[in-house]
Amino acid sequence: MPSGKMVAGSEREFYHHIYKFSGGMNFLLLQLSIALLLIPSLSTEQNSTDGIMSFQVGVVLDLKSPVGRIGQSCLSMALSDFYSVHTNYTTKLVLHLRDSNDSVIDAAAAALDLLRDVEVDAIIGPQKATQVNFVMDIGDIAHVPIISFSATSPFLIPRTPYFVQTAQSDADQVEAIASIVKAFQWSQVAIIYEDTEYGTGIIPYLSNSLQDVSARVLYRSALPKSASSDLLSKELYKMMTMQTRVFVVHMPLLLGSRLFLKSKELGMMNHGYAWIVTSGLTDLFSLMDLDVVEAMQGVLGVKHQIPKSKELDSFTNRWKRMFNQLYEDIKPTEVSIYGLWAYDTLWALAMAAERVGYKQLNGIKNASGFNSAVSFPLGISESGPELLKEILETRFRGLAGDFYLRNGHLERKSYQIVNIVGKAERVVGIWTPSHGISKEFNLNVNNSYSTLKENFKSIIWPGDSVTAPKGWESPVSGKKLRVGVPEKSGFNEFLKVEKDPQTNATKVSGYFKEVFDSVMAALPYAVPYEYVLYPFENSDGSSAGSYNDLIHKVSQQEKYDAALGDITITANRSIYVDFTLPYAEGGITSIVPITYEDANDKWTFLEPLNKELWLISAMFYIFTGLALWILGKRIDTSSRGSAGQHAGMICYFPFFPGQGIEGALICLILVGWAFVASLLTSTYTASLSSRLTFQRLQPAVTDMKELIRSGDYVGCQQGSFLVDFLNGLGFEESKIRTYKSAHDCDEALSMGSSNGGISAYFDVMPHISALLFEFCKKYKILGPTYRTDGFAFAFPKSSPIVADVSRAIIELTENGRIFEISQLKSSNPTCVGPDNSITPSSVTLRSFQVLFAITGCVTVSCLLVSLLMYLYQNPSFLQRISDFNVKIWSRIHTLCIYFKRIDLSSRSKAGDAEKNIPIDASLAIALNSRFQTSADRLDFGAAGALLGRLCSIQ
Numbered sequence: 034m035p036s037g038k039m040v041a042g043s044e045r046e047f048y049h050h051i052y053k054f055s056g057g058m059n060f061l062l063l064q065l066s067i068a069l070l071l072i073p074s075l076s077t078e079q080n081s082t083d084g085i086m087s088f089q090v091g092v093v094l095d096l097k098s099p100v101g102r103i104g105q106s107c108l109s110m111a112l113s114d115f116y117s118v119h120t121n122y123t124t125k126l127v128l129h130l131r132d133s134n135d136s137v138i139d140a141a142a143a144a145l146d147l148l149r150d151v152e153v154d155a156i157i158g159p160q161k162a163t164q165v166n167f168v169m170d171i172g173d174i175a176h177v178p179i180i181s182f183s184a185t186s187p188f189l190i191p192r193t194p195y196f197v198q199t200a201q202s203d204a205d206q207v208e209a210i211a212s213i214v215k216a217f218q219w220s221q222v223a224i225i226y227e228d229t230e231y232g233t234g235i236i237p238y239l240s241n242s243l244q245d246v247s248a249r250v251l252y253r254s255a256l257p258k259s260a261s262s263d264l265l266s267k268e269l270y271k272m273m274t275m276q277t278r279v280f281v282v283h284m285p286l287l288l289g290s291r292l293f294l295k296s297k298e299l300g301m302m303n304h305g306y307a308w309i310v311t312s313g314l315t316d317l318f319s320l321m322d323l324d325v326v327e328a329m330q331g332v333l334g335v336k337h338q339i340p341k342s343k344e345l346d347s348f349t350n351r352w353k354r355m356f357n358q359l360y361e362d363i364k365p366t367e368v369s370i371y372g373l374w375a376y377d378t379l380w381a382l383a384m385a386a387e388r389v390g391y392k393q394l395n396g397i398k399n400a401s402g403f404n405s406a407v408s409f410p411l412g413i414s415e416s417g418p419e420l421l422k423e424i425l426e427t428r429f430r431g432l433a434g435d436f437y438l439r440n441g442h443l444e445r446k447s448y449q450i451v452n453i454v455g456k457a458e459r460v461v462g463i464w465t466p467s468h469g470i471s472k473e474f475n476l477n478v479n480n481s482y483s484t485l486k487e488n489f490k491s492i493i494w495p496g497d498s499v500t501a502p503k504g505w506e507s508p509v510s511g512k513k514l515r516v517g518v519p520e521k522s523g524f525n526e527f528l529k530v531e532k533d534p535q536t537n538a539t540k541v542s543g544y545f546k547e548v549f550d551s552v553m554a555a556l557p558y559a560v561p562y563e564y565v566l567y568p569f570e571n572s573d574g575s576s577a578g579s580y581n582d583l584i585h586k587v588s589q590q591e592k593y594d595a596a597l598g599d600i601t602i603t604a605n606r607s608i609y610v611d612f613t614l615p616y617a618e619g620g621i622t623s624i625v626p627i628t629y630e631d632a633n634d635k636w637t638f639l640e641p642l643n644k645e646l647w648l649i650s651a652m653f654y655i656f657t658g659l660a661l662w663i664l665g666k667r668i669d670t671s672s673r674g675s676a677g678q679h680a681g682m683i684c685y686f687p688f689f690p691g692q693g694i695e696g697a698l699i700c701l702i703l704v705g706w707a708f709v710a711s712l713l714t715s716t717y718t719a720s721l722s723s724r725l726t727f728q729r730l731q732p733a734v735t736d737m738k739e740l741i742r743s744g745d746y747v748g749c750q751q752g753s754f755l756v757d758f759l760n761g762l763g764f765e766e767s768k769i770r771t772y773k774s775a776h777d778c779d780e781a782l783s784m785g786s787s788n789g790g791i792s793a794y795f796d797v798m799p800h801i802s803a804l805l806f807e808f809c810k811k812y813k814i815l816g817p818t819y820r821t822d823g824f825a826f827a828f829p830k831s832s833p834i835v836a837d838v839s840r841a842i843i844e845l846t847e848n849g850r851i852f853e854i855s856q857l858k859s860s861n862p863t864c865v866g867p868d869n870s871i872t873p874s875s876v877t878l879r880s881f882q883v884l885f886a887i888t889g890c891v892t893v894s895c896l897l898v899s900l901l902m903y904l905y906q907n908p909s910f911l912q913r914i915s916d917f918n919v920k921i922w923s924r925i926h927t928l929c930i931y932f933k934r935i936d937l938s939s940r941s942k943a944g945d946a947e948k949n950i951p952i953d954a955s956l957a958i959a960l961n962s963r964f965q966t967s968a969d970r971l972d973f974g975a976a977g978a979l980l981g982r983l984c985s986i987q
Contacts, residue, residue, distance in 0.1 A: 087127045088386040091147030093158035096132045099320045100371050106356050107372035111379035124386045133159050140164035144171050162186035162230040169196040176417030182374035186234030198442035199378040204238040205445040209335045209464040215246035216486040219504035220833045221277035222248050227284040228255035249831050251277045265295045276505045283311040290325040297328035304496030310334040318458050319366040329453045331495035337370045338447040340434050377431030385423035454493045461490040503558045505833035514562035517593035521569040526803040528598050547854045548616050549597045555841040569752050579752035587827050595828050602822035614839040615823030620798040624812040641720035657706045660892045664699050702895050705888040737816045745792035
């Protein structure tokens with residue numbers, strides 16, 4: 034293989050000084066200095082042998098590195114294989130190899146030499162991101178494509194249009210790493226990476242992906258490529274003092290090997306640790322030393338998925354034989370992905386060159402488009418844009434899979450998830466962009482995206498453990514979780530702290546403690562913990578702290594790693610700590626004293642029925658009496674008299690219809706009225722009785738705004754957040770009093786605001802319920818319940834245990850354990866409390882409107898029947914009032930005359946009835962007594978018999 038001339042030593046030294054002076058600045062800033070050294074000597078001739086046109090291709094690799102050696106061998110085999118298959122091609126690539134010596138300056142010098150002296154049409158390489166970042170600007174100036182199969186930093190892609198990344202970007206694998214973290218529900222991660230462009234390029238993408246799965250990057254450790262052993266130890270010791278035990282490593286083979294050897298030495302490859310490595314290490318696993326492999330036991334990693342094919346198997350066998358002959362000191366067991374990308378890169382370039390065909394460089398051109406003030410002495414390739422276009426549009430099936438460039442780099446593909454066990458990598462899962470994690474690679478599966486840990490095959494973790502690490506540990510081995518418990522003299526219904534006077538030992542008991550113990554026992558791993566008291570009072574009884582103070586102590590982790598008790602979740606507190614899900618109900622409400630009011634008022638007898646019903650009843654009473662009077666007047670001679678007598682008869686008729694009645698019609702009216710009167714009487718009697726014996730319970734205060742307007746004192750629990758809450762409602766701070774115990778609150782409420790006490794007491798619902806239980810008949814809840822998120826356990830920000838504790842709370846809530854604890858801790862008999870029955874309301878017309886309607890219809894129907902019968906028996910009357918020649922007043926006069934006229938035939942019948950069936954006073958008295966019977970003794974059968982007897986009179 035040809036190897037072109039290298040740049041002169043003095044020229045290289047100048048480049049080196051320029052690079053050091055610029056501090057690694059972009060090459061565009063150095064063009065003026067470099068232009069002074071370059072000599073415009075590009076030839077326009079092209080080698081052509083037997084009609085085969087040559088494309089000059091530069092190759093810049095680090096020939097001392099494993100990736101460089103693999104790349105060189107694969108490019109050589111690709112060139113031979115391609116033209117042995119495509120014998121009819123009229124173009125041929127000619128490779129010019131340069132060694133970058135792992136130096137940015139040497140890589141830039143080699144690229145300039147290839148462009149100036151060899152007149153290359155494209156450059157494959159350089160190998161590393163730092164070198165590419167410098168060289169791609171030269172290619173952009175000369176319009177020559179710079180193609181890299183090994184520089185995977187995502188920062189390189191959008192830089193210049195003439196850079197092509199024929200490798201997958203490192204950013205493509207971050208979702209696979211995040212899926213692993215999510216599958217095992219790790220909440221905190223530390224990232225360890227090389228402090229180079231290769232290492233830093235992935236960090237923003239990885240951080241965002243981890244954030245998307247609710248995992249926080251607790252620490253980023255950036256290690257220089259030449260980090261000393263002491264520096265590695267220092268960083269690893271620092272991470273050992275942190276809670277997280279999940280580490281993501283992104284670095285090249287050399288630094289990564291040293292890191293894991295040191296981690297093994299410090300005991301960080303034992304049980305409880307989880308390590309995830311990126312493809313930068315897994316893709317070169319076959320090149321690792323055995324001691325490094327032994328140190329990496331249990332490590333998980335993501336590795337590019339290479340589809341199997343006969344062509345790949347044939348190439349791998351041929352490549353191993355050739356590579357082992359060239360480099361006896363390296364014995365890889367498989368060809369890495371970088372070698373396959375190099376192979377496919379050359380094939381893609383050869384295909385593109387064939388489609389471009391004959392081209393030539395134009396020699397020296399004025400690069401006015403770049404810098405109009407200076408003539409840049411580099412030839413600009415006229416065929417470069419076309420060659421670049423063809424490369425980007427090239428698609429074929431290569432050894433590494435489908436070769437398809439999107440946005441200047443290979444399209445994202447699937448990844449293997451491997452587990453280092455023994456001397457090999459064992460595939461435990463496959464990650465694809467569309468389906469997430471699965472055990473096997475199957476493109477035909479239509480399942481949705483999944484990150485369940487059940488989708489993994491069995492994994493061996495560091496320390497030969499088969500149990501997945503929980504992802505965190507106490508920073509110091511053997512340290513217990515310090516749980517802060519508020520110590521106070523009152524309000525200990527749910528949490529009680531007692532001290533043994535002989536041993537001085539502290540005993541914590543109560544509902545909150547039992548719940549916390551159950552939750553910790555339900556965790557999938559053991560967490561040692563101890564209760565540490567936080568006093569709310571000094572020895573003299575003065576305040577020594579509050580719930581907010583306890584929260585701040587937890588956030589600072591000075592004495593406490595967690596806190597339990599009646600700690601309400603609030604927005605302000607959540608700034609400093611992380612809360613679990615609530616385990617007890619929330620809500621803020623108030624209680625006020627109850628006053629008893631006597632209901633024996635002088636107008637109480639009117640209250641059973643409302644005004645509307647009284648009015649309608651009176652109207653129906655008069656209407657029924659009028660109807661009975663009309664029907665009975667025509668046949669009853671005794672019903673004649675003065676107007677006052679007629680009015681009295683109308684009022685009397687509903688109860689005493691008289692001795693002569695028009696049988697059937699009056700009977701119907703009386704039956705309906707008897708039913709309505711009986712129902713009204715019974716309802717009235719029952720309602721009045723309850724009112725006369727009922728004591729109304731009235732709260733001393735009926736409106737929250739009334740408290741604020743009147744300036745009454747209100748109270749709340751000492752040390753709680755309710756003082757700020759009441760200020761927000763509008764209460765002045767001077768009007769808010771705090772109390773240590775429930776008995777203090779009872780005493781203050783009993784005294785009242787005007788006597789040094791309070792008018793209302795505010796607290797959260799559990800404490801209010803306890804107060805109402807203890808003082809059954811004295812207080813009543815007033816006003817609305819203000820919603821809060823309830824009681825919860827508090828942990829420091831980003832504590833890895835919070836999510837697991839919340840899941841345990843959900844589990845205990847669903848299986849009824851928390852409810853069972855609450856029942857055990859409140860085993861006292863249920864307090865009946867004050868009779869909070871609602872004052873009986875008045876009976877309304879709605880209850881009787883149908884009954885009144887039926888009775889009214891019956892009465893009106895009877896009147897109509899009576900009128901029709903009269904008109905039938907007196908046709909002259911009908912003729913008289915229907916004569917249109919008679920004036921209206923004459924008609925009314927005629928109506929009155931006929932109405933007063935006694936129906937002789939009816940009277941005769943009435944007289945006969947009186948002779949034959951006399952109605953004595955005893956019948957009227959009996960009928961009247963039936964109508965006035967109370968509801969509980971109403972005998973409708975007897976009343977019906979009497980009415981039947983009455984109706985039989987014709």
